[in-house]
Amino acid sequence: MASTTLICDTEPWKDLKAHVEDFKNTHLRDLMNDKERCQSMMVEFDGMLLDYSRQRATLETMDKLDKLAEAASLKQHINRMYSGEHINSTENRSVLHVALRAPRDAVIYSDGKNVVPDVWNVLDKIKAFSEKVRSGSWVGATGKPLKDVIAIGIGGSFLGPLFVHTALQTDPEAAEFAKGRQLRFLANVDPIDVARNIAGLNPETTLVVVVSKTFTTAETMLNARTLREWISSALGPCAVAKHMVAVSTNLTLVEKFGIDTNNAFAFWDWVGGRYSVCSAVGVLPLSLQYGFPIVEKFLKGASSIDQHFCSAPFEKNIPVLLGLLSVWNVSFLGYPARAILPYSQALEKFAPHIQQVSMESNGKGVSIDGVPLPYEAGEIDFGEPGTNGQHSFYQLIHQGRVIPCDFIGIVKSQQPVYLKGELVSNHDELMSNFFAQPDALAYGKTSEQLLKENVPQHLIPHKTFSGNRPSLSLLLPSLNAYNIGQLLASYEHRIAVEGFVWGINSFDQWGVELGKSLATQVRKQLHASRTKGDPVEGFNFSTTTLLTRYLEASSDIPADPPTLLPRI
Ligand code: F6P
Numbered sequence: 001m002a003s004t005t006l007i008c009d010t011e012p013w014k015d016l017k018a019h020v021e022d023f024k025n026t027h028l029r030d031l032m033n034d035k036e037r038c039q040s041m042m043v044e045f046d047g048m049l050l051d052y053s054r055q056r057a058t059l060e061t062m063d064k065l066d067k068l069a070e071a072a073s074l075k076q077h078i079n080r081m082y083s084g085e086h087i088n089s090t091e092n093r094s095v096l097h098v099a100l101r102a103p104r105d106a107v108i109y110s111d112g113k114n115v116v117p118d119v120w121n122v123l124d125k126i127k128a129f130s131e132k133v134r135s136g137s138w139v140g141a142t143g144k145p146l147k148d149v150i151a152i153g154i155g156g157s158f159l160g161p162l163f164v165h166t167a168l169q170t171d172p173e174a175a176e177f178a179k180g181r182q183l184r185f186l187a188n189v190d191p192i193d194v195a196r197n198i199a200g201l202n203p204e205t206t207l208v209v210v211v212s213k214t215f216t217t218a219e220t221m222l223n224a225r226t227l228r229e230w231i232s233s234a235l236g237p238c239a240v241a242k243h244m245v246a247v248s249t250n251l252t253l254v255e256k257f258g259i260d261t262n263n264a265f266a267f268w269d270w271v272g273g274r275y276s277v278c279s280a281v282g283v284l285p286l287s288l289q290y291g292f293p294i295v296e297k298f299l300k301g302a303s304s305i306d307q308h309f310c311s312a313p314f315e316k317n318i319p320v321l322l323g324l325l326s327v328w329n330v331s332f333l334g335y336p337a338r339a340i341l342p343y344s345q346a347l348e349k350f351a352p353h354i355q356q357v358s359m360e361s362n363g364k365g366v367s368i369d370g371v372p373l374p375y376e377a378g379e380i381d382f383g384e385p386g387t388n389g390q391h392s393f394y395q396l397i398h399q400g401r402v403i404p405c406d407f408i409g410i411v412k413s414q415q416p417v418y419l420k421g422e423l424v425s426n427h428d429e430l431m432s433n434f435f436a437q438p439d440a441l442a443y444g445k446t447s448e449q450l451l452k453e454n455v456p457q458h459l460i461p462h463k464t465f466s467g468n469r470p471s472l473s474l475l476l477p478s479l480n481a482y483n484i485g486q487l488l489a490s491y492e493h494r495i496a497v498e499g500f501v502w503g504i505n506s507f508d509q510w511g512v513e514l515g516k517s518l519a520t521q522v523r524k525q526l527h528a529s530r531t532k533g534d535p536v537e538g539f540n541f542s543t544t545t546l547l548t549r550y551l552e553a554s555s556d557i558p559a560d561p562p563t564l565l566p567r568i
Pocket of ligand 1: 154155156157211212213214215216217220273274360509512
């Protein structure tokens with residue numbers, strides 16, 4: 001496409017716009033009766049089953065979406081990504097998170113260099129280091145083994161590793177390897193998060209991993225300085241070398257901070273922050289907790305989806321289908337949000353991670369060439385594990401706004417529970433909801449059905465469910481490290497597919513900068529007002545009033561207070 005041509009100007013886009021009319025009188029109830037249609041909307045790969053028969057889509061829709069993909073040069077975009085072209089054009093970078101989980105003998109180029117050996121050098125270094133720490137051959141300043149880890153990082157340097165850690169915590173194999181160890185995550189610059197993280201931990205037995213791609217993120221660096229103080233005030237400044245390590249692309253700043261670069265684990269500018277969980281960002285803390293072999297299984301699961309994504313035909317390609325259906329829902333059916341509903345408590349941090357991957361990637365207002373978009377890109381992601389969500393926001397999903405839902409189910413629970421005399425196992429009870437909810441959304445309940453049930457007339461409008469609400473179901477065989485990797489990569493690629501079709505750059509994030517720079521001005525003002533009593537100046541009336549109130553109400557804080565760490 002020429003640089004100013006937008007996807008909405010193409011025939012397939014216009015054709016899909018017109019096709020929406022065909023759904024005016026088509027209810028999912030009718031679509032679900034077409035067995036042949038439903039059969040062709042089931043796709044299986046490597047143990048994962050995707051059922052998208054409850055989408056408001058027909059085979060004709062899928063055919064039209066395929067044409068849209070062609071018009072958007074989707075295949076070429078995928079190929080360009082895998083071949084290391086600088087598809088993140090505003091930052092002039094390759095986008096190669098697939099290289100992070102590629103097999104040792106794979107060859108993936110960025111700027112004329114095969115990056116796979118570099119990836120494996122770091123993985124080998126993590127393996128060796130994590131084994132030393134876990135075996136107790138790497139000890140802290142007072143000679144004690146380091147059994148607890150605090151990973152400091154925010155955004156992409158936090159959410160992905162937290163999701164994977166939360167998912168592995170109850171996996172029996174992973175849990176066995178984590179016995180006696182703790183992994184915590186310090187993200188928020190709120191001192192309460194510091195307090196929560198250090199509560200109950202002894203600096204003598206704690207290793208702090210500072211995770212920051214840039215090593216400049218204000219929150220992370222202040223938290224890092226805070227925990228450096230926590231360690232050195234307890235064990236002396238020399239202890240930092242034994243108790244702090246780093247993950248970054250900026251080894252110069254790591255060294256400046258005072259961390260020995262021998263204890264720094266690199267990654268590269270071709271790894272986007274939110275796509276970095278498979279780099280040292282996730283692999284180091286997770287290997288410290290679970291051992292490298294478990295994390296390697298996670299990488300293999302992701303790699304399996306990477307191979308599927310770049311080689312499977314689109315009609316059998318899970319990330320491509322997920323991405324095209326999302327575009328259909330957002331851009332054509334007009335549903336701006338998506339609910340991510342894992343029927344697994346172990347996936348409780350999956351939606352928060354996908355929020356960043358999706359919304360930071362695709363929440364854009366201009367095309368990759370800088371042309372303002374006449375259509376909305378991106379979607380609003382939120383979610384909770386079932387069945388908790390059912391007792392929270394499902395009311396809105398069933399009778400209020402239409403929100404396409406992703407139901408994620410697991411065949412075999414990580415932690416089965418059976419009670420003698422109960423009708424079903426606890427996991428079957430959970431999964432009964434997983435199977436029932438999509439049909440409730442799709443079919444709804446009519447006033448005729450309610451009348452037959454003798455529901456009083458005045459309650460009929462309240463008890464009617466319009467149905468016709470789309471969802472898709474993803475069934476995984478289990479939730480071990482491998483499956484977690486598959487799930488992660490499926491969503492990462494789905495989001496890329498959406499961005500490729502919308503014609504945006506899914507790999508930059510300029511939208512986070514403005515707020516950060518305004519905070520710098522506020523920080524300077526707070527310092528000047530607290531230390532020199534300077535009046536609040538240079539802000540609008542609202543901010544001036546709020547800042548003045550804040551300063552006045554906390555004027556008992558001394559201008560130059562001594563170091564104070566949380567006391568819980
Ligand atoms: O919030 C913006 C952001 O740049 C994210 O993209 C990134 O994941 C996060 O901050 C953390 O950045 P860093 O790893 O450089 O500390």
